[in-house]
Amino acid sequence: MVDRPKLKLDKSLAMFEEAKALSPGGLMGIRRPYNFVPGEYPIFIEKGYEGHIIDVDGNDYIDMLCAYGPIILGYEEPEINAAVVEQMKSGFCFSLVQPVQNELQKRLTGLIPCAEMAILVKTGSDATGVAVRIARGHTDKSKILRCGYHGWHDWCVENHGGVPKEITDLTMEFPYGDLDALEKALAENKGEVAAIIVTPVGHPLNAPVMAPPPGYLQGVRALADAHKAVLIFDEIRSGFRVAMGGAQERYGVVPDLATFGKALANGYAIGACVGKAEIMKAAEKKVFISSTFFPNSLEMVAAMKCLDILERENVVANIWERGAKFLDRLTTIVAASGVPATVSGIPPMPFLTFDKVDDHYGERRTLFYTETIRRNLFIQPFHHWYIAYRHSDADLAHALNAIGEALEITKKRYPRK
Ligand SMILES: Cc1ncc(COP(=O)(O)O)c(C=O)c1O
DSSP states (O other): OOOOOOOHHHHHHOOOOOOOSSSTTTSGGGGGGSOOOOOTTTOOOEEBTEEEEEEETOOOOEEEEEGTTHHHHHHHHHHHHHHHHHHTTTTOOOOOOOHHHHHHHHHHHSSSTOSEEEEEESSHHHHHHHHHHHHHHHHOEEEEESSSOOSGGGGOOOOOOEEEEEEETTTTOOOOOOOOHHHHHHHHHHTTTEEEEOOSSSSTSSSSBBBBOHHHHHHHHHHHHHHHHHEEEEOOBBTTTTTTTOOHHTHHHHHHHEOGGGGGGGOOOOEEEOHHHHOOOOOHSSSOOOOOOOOOSHHHHHHHHHHHHHHHTHHHHHHHHHHHHHHHHHHHHHHTTTEEEEEEEEETTTEEOOOOTTTHHHHHHHHHHHHHHHHHHHHHHHHHOOOTOOOOOHHHHHHHHHHHHHHHHHHHHHOOO
C-alpha cells in the first residue's frame, strides 16, 4: 500500500486566506480547518450531487458528513427544489403566516409520539432555545441539566468567552448513560431543575456514539417525573433517521418536549420544538417566542416534500439496513487491521475513534483522516458520520475500501508497541 499524494486544493486554500480578512477566523466554528486535517481537507465547496460533494478545485468526494446532518436524502433533490420554486411564485415572506404552517405542524404531530403541538423555527439552536424557555416558563424553575450538544446559545455553552457565568451556572452537564450521575445532579439541585435535556442517542464530542443502554431512557423519564422536571429529547440528529418519529419512537420512551432540525428538510433551514399541549401552552401567554423569519414558508414546503419522500421511499428502513451492513464491514476491517480503534454508533450514524493506548493515538487519527480524504472520502475526525439515502452501494464500498487502505498505512507508520 502506498501513500496517496496530497489532493490539489490551491483554490480552496487561497479562498480561505481571503476569508480570514473578511470574517473572524475565516469561517465560524466547526468548519474551520483545525476541525479536520489542516492543509489536507477542502475548505470551499462548489456543489453537491447525490451522496457526493465537489470542491472548488474540482475534487469529487463521497460525503459521509452530510452537511453535519441535514442531508438525509442527497444533495440537490429535484423534487424538493421544484416544490420550493413553485412556492416562490406565490411568495414566502409575509407579515402573516401561510397555510403550509398548519400542514407541517399537523404532519409533525401525526408522526412524533410526544407531539401534540409544534412551534416551527429556523435552526436547531432556535428549537432547543424554545424548548428550554418553555420548560422554564412552565415550571417557574431555572436550572437545566443537559447531556449532549444543543447549539451555540448562551444557556448551553460553558467555558467560552462572551457568555456570563451567571447564565451558565444555571446549566449543568451530566454524562450519557449514567443514571446515578443524573440522580445525584437532581438531588444536589432539588426543587430547582426546570428541565432535563438529553440527546437520546449519545454522541459526545470525539467519543464513541452510543445507542441508549437498556433501561437508560426509561430511567431518565422516571427521574424527570420524580423531580417534576420537564423531559426534553434533543432529536436534532436522531430525528427522521432513527425513526420517522425519532428515537422516542424506536426506543419507546416519550419525553415531554422534543426538538428537531437537520434532516427535517434535507438541508433547508428549519427546526421545530414539539411536545405535550399542557407544557407547550406556556408559549401562549407566559413566554415570548418570535422571529421575523420563523414563518417563512420555503423551508416548510421543503420539509413537507422531504417527509413525503422519506415515507414514500421507506428511507429510514433503507438507511438502517445498509448502515447495519456498513457497520458490520467496518467492524471486520478495523479488527483485521490491528489498529487500536473503536467502531461505534448505530446504523444511520457510524463512527470510528482511535484508542488512547499510547502517545501515537492522535497521530494515528490524523494520518487515517489524511489517507481517507486523499481517497476522496469526506469524513470528520471529531464527529460521527451519516449514511444518506443517495449513497449508492458503490459509494459505501468505496468508503470501506478507502478506510481499509488508510488503516493499513496507519498501522505501518505507527505500529502498536
Ligand atoms: C443534537 C443537536 N442539538 C442542537 C444542535 C444545534 O443545531 P443548529 O446547529 O442547527 O443550531 C445540533 C447541531 O449540531 C445538534 O447536533
